[in-house]
Amino acid sequence: MSAPTAVxxxxxxxxxxxxxxVAVPAxxxxxxxxxHLGTLVGTVILGVLLWRMxxxxxxDGLRRIDGPTLLAGLGIGLVTTVFSAWRWVLxxxxxxxxxxxxxxxxxxxxxxxxxxxxxxxxLGDVHRAVRHGRSAGDLGRGxxxxxxxxxxxxxxxxxxxxxxxxxxxxxxxxxxxxxxxxAALAALGALAVLLALRMNRTPVRRGRALRSxxxxxxxxxxxxxxxxxxxxxxxVVLAGHLxxxxxxxxxxxxxxxxxxxTPLAVLALLAMGLPLNVGGWGPREGVTAWAFGAAxxxxxxxxxxxxxxxxxxxxxxxxxxxxxxxxxxxxxxxPCAEVPSAPSAAVRKEKYVPKESARLASSSFPFxxxxxxxRPMTPESV
Numbered sequence: 001m002s003a004p005t006a007v008x009x010x011x012x013x014x015x016x017x018x019x020x021x022v023a024v025p026a027x028x029x030x031x032x033x034x035x036h037l038g039t040l041v042g043t044v045i046l047g048v049l050l051w052r053m054x055x056x057x058x059x060d061g062l063r064r065i066d067g068p069t070l071l072a073g074l075g076i077g078l079v080t081t082v083f084s085a086w087r088w089v090l091x092x093x094x095x096x097x098x099x100x101x102x103x104x105x106x107x108x109x110x111x112x113x114x115x116x117x118x119x120x121x122x123l124g125d126v127h128r129a130v131r132h133g134r135s136a137g138d139l140g141r142g143x144x145x146x147x148x149x150x151x152x153x154x155x156x157x158x159x160x161x162x163x164x165x166x167x168x169x170x171x172x173x174x175x176x177x178x179x180x181x182x183a184a185l186a187a188l189g190a191l192a193v194l195l196a197l198r199m200n201r202t203p204v205r206r207g208r209a210l211r212s213x214x215x216x217x218x219x220x221x222x223x224x225x226x227x228x229x230x231x232x233x234x235x236v237v238l239a240g241h242l243x244x245x246x247x248x249x250x251x252x253x254x255x256x257x258x259x260x261x262t263p264l265a266v267l268a269l270l271a272m273g274l275p276l277n278v279g280g281w282g283p284r285e286g287v288t289a290w291a292f293g294a295a296x297x298x299x300x301x302x303x304x305x306x307x308x309x310x311x312x313x314x315x316x317x318x319x320x321x322x323x324x325x326x327x328x329x330x331x332x333x334x335p336c337a338e339v340p341s342a343p344s345a346a347v348r349k350e351k352y353v354p355k356e357s358a359r360l361a362s363s364s365f366p367f368x369x370x371x372x373x374x375r376p377m378t379p380e381s382v
Contacts, residue, residue, distance in 0.1 A: 045282040049289065049303060057300050061307035064251050069308075070315050072247050077316020080240035081108050087152060087233035092145040094220030097136045099145075106323045107132065113320025116313060121272075121280050124320075125150060144213075148220050154273060156234035161266040170263030170295070241269055244316075248309035254292075254301050264291045268306065281310055 050058075085104035092099040107128050114124030125146055133142020164170075221230055245265035246258060254261070271287035272280060285306040292302025 043278055043282070045276075045286045049285055053289070053300060053303055057303045058307050061252055061304040062311065064253070064304075065308060065311055069247065069251050069312070073244065073312035073315045074318075076240050076244045076247070077112075077313075080237045081105060081112065081316070081319075083233040083236045083240075084108055084149075084153070087230055087237070088145065088149045090226045090229045090233070091149045091152065091220045092132075092136075092142075094223060094226045095141050095145050095148075095216055097132075097138070097141055097145055099132065099136075106327075109317065109320035110323040110327070111320070112317035113324065116280055116317045119278050122275055144216060145220070148217055151217075152221055152230050153234055153237060156231075156238055157266075157269055157273070160238060161270055164263050164266050168259065168263050170267075170291075238269075241265070244312055245269075245305070245309055248312060249305045251308045252301060252304035254297060254305060256295075256297055260295065260297075264288065264295065264297075264302070267291045268309070280313060284310065 082105055085108040086101060088108065089099050089101050089104050092104075111124030111128040114127060115121050116124075118124070129143040129146035130139065132146065133139035136142050220226060242262065242265050245268060246261055249256065249261050268284050268288045268291070271283040274283045276283055285303055288306035288309075289299040289303040292305070293299035
């Protein structure tokens with residue numbers, strides 16, 4: 001008799017008209033590139049700047065920084081951080097999450113330090129969002145509070161930036177006049193597409209999710225209770241960043257007026273919002289060097305201003321390192337279980353020595369006969 005042959009099970013054929021889709025995992029190289037794309041782009045920008053201008057500009061900007069400059073950076077950073085934390089408190093209150101101002105300032109300092117010390121420039125905000133969501137008991141709402149707070153700052157920067165770049169003399173003004181008609185046509189086309197999609201039926205789940213997100217954004221940013229505070233805090237934070245840029249320009253040796261530096265500072269701040277940097281370095285230096293060169297102020301001077309501004313931003317976030325050290329040795333303890341105040345000896349005795357009625361009740365379930373009875377534990381034996 002021949003040995004039995006192994007029968008290999010085959011997958012059932014796919015129904016006619018359908019093809020079986022097999023999920024192909026992404027390669028490790030592709031995942032690594034996707035995760036570190038921003039860091040790579042920032043590194044490339046810095047490498048090009050070093051290759052074209054040399055290290056002398058970087059070193060000269062670092063030599064010009066003194067003690068009063070560092071104190072000015074710390075003071076401006078204190079003002080911007082407190083008002084940013086206040087904006088976060090307002091947004092969290094709009095989402096019905098309690099957030100004390102003191103804790104918000106400490107967490108914001110820590111996020112700024114992590115953003116400046118780690119690649120990508122956003123890991124501190126991610127950590128802030130996750131920690132706040134977990135402490136509030138609602139991870140999704142905590143993350144949305146941080147996202148909306150950052151969106152409020154970016155909207156204020158975009159609104160002020162558009163007004164400044166289109167009304168004040170800057171390298172962007174002449175080019176903006178040329179691209180204004182195509183940009184207007186593109187905006188009209190995008191609006192038409194949005195209206196066409198709006199006319200079509202939206203799936204119920206997506207429609208509900210979109211309405212929920214828009215409702216939360218309206219309550220957190222545009223409500224009567226939050227809008228004045230969000231607007232004031234955003235303006236103060238933006239003014240602080242512009243003031244730090246002016247200080248950096250003076251330290252780097254630029255004698256341009258504040259009116260000349262304002263549009264250049266707006267361009268640098270817009271470039272800093274791109275997630276393509278190494279701890280905030282990269283696009284800011286490239287855009288500032290280009291803007292100063294286009295304005296006739298010297299690309300080397302612009303690069304020196306960007307270097308001084310980067311150092312001042314790092315110094316302004318240094319209190320976040322102290323927050324990290326303090327929080328490391330002062331972690332919140334896990335909540336202890338409530339101990340009853342009644343006599344616990346009897347309770348423990350009842351817990352570990354069950355009553356006879358409980359023992360009889362436990363034998364009323366199927367398959368619960370004792371093995372010592374010498375008969376199989378079957379439903380018929382119960």
